[in-house]
Amino acid sequence: MENGSIILQYLLSGITKGGIYAVVAIGFNLIYSATGVLNFAQGEFVMLGGMVAVTLALFVPLPVAVVGAVVIVALLGCLLEMVFFRRLRKHSILHLIIITIGLSIVIQEVALHIWDEKVRSLPYFTGNQVSSITLFGAMISPQVLWVLGAVGLSVAGLHVFLKYTLTGRAMRACSSNPQAAMLAGINISNMRTLAFGLSAALGALAGCVISPITMTHYEMGGPLAIKGFAAAILGGLGNPMAAVVGGLLVGILEAFSVSRLPSAFNDVSAFVILLLVLFVRPHGLMGRPAGDSVREH
Secondary structure, X not given: OHHHHHHHHHHHHHHHHHHHHHXXXXXXXXXXXXXXXXXXXXXXXXXXXXHHHHHHOOOOOHHHHHHHHHHHHHHHHHHHHHHHHOOOOOOXXXXXXXXXXXXXXXXXXXXXXHHOOOOXXXXXXXXXXXXXXXXXXXXXXXXXXXXXXXXXXXXXXXXXXXXXXXXXXXXXXXXXXXXXXXXXXXXXXXXXXXXXHHHHHHHHHHHHHHHHHHOEOOOOHHHHHHHHHHHHHHHOOOOHHHHHHHHHHHHHHHHHHHHHOOHHHHHHHHHHHHHHHHHHOOOOOOOOOEOEOHHHO
């Protein structure tokens, strides 16, 4: 019974981490599907969401601070697309990826100068750092439920948006066949800007809900981007639901590796599994061969 509780504890921890990786991976998928670019600055949106919310929370109530942070970071994502990627669209994919890496470094440096190197955090949305809920013998923080709820709502909301709204369908059309979408009167540039904005908003929301648990630091974006990228590749690039599966797998593998491997190998275990999967299925667990994307799902 005790072993069962410990396993459940690791499982819940892995699902919590995996949920965050899944949100980052969905951001990768959104931008990749709309523009063909792998945005390695995606993790910085998570960091900025937490940092902006912490600052706003000094002046306004916590819910307003979270909403404000999501809006501000979403607008920043739109601005980055219009300033950099819209102008440089004719460059090769490799050049655009390098630009996203450069942007990630620039955003980190700007954050360092604005907020310095101190670790910050939002207050717990419910309870405090010692509050816990007992679930089948495992203890979890109420904030974990906020994290899982935010991830679930993000995934469901994105699914409804892409499947059932006119704008979402227009975005999928741009992803599927940009020239046909253009002939149908869809503004492709605006759809790509919207993809960046949505991706940034999702990242910012994730940054806010995890801030009480993991703290917020100007360097946290890089590792999150790498894990999110691994999740997106593991699940299958171009498929948001596959990103969720990939994120959860990476998080659970990482959590269980704590009990079996030295802490230095925590990050390695997930990538070893990723490499093994890619040897067997280069397009990921739920992905399709090259040419398919979010439009097919």
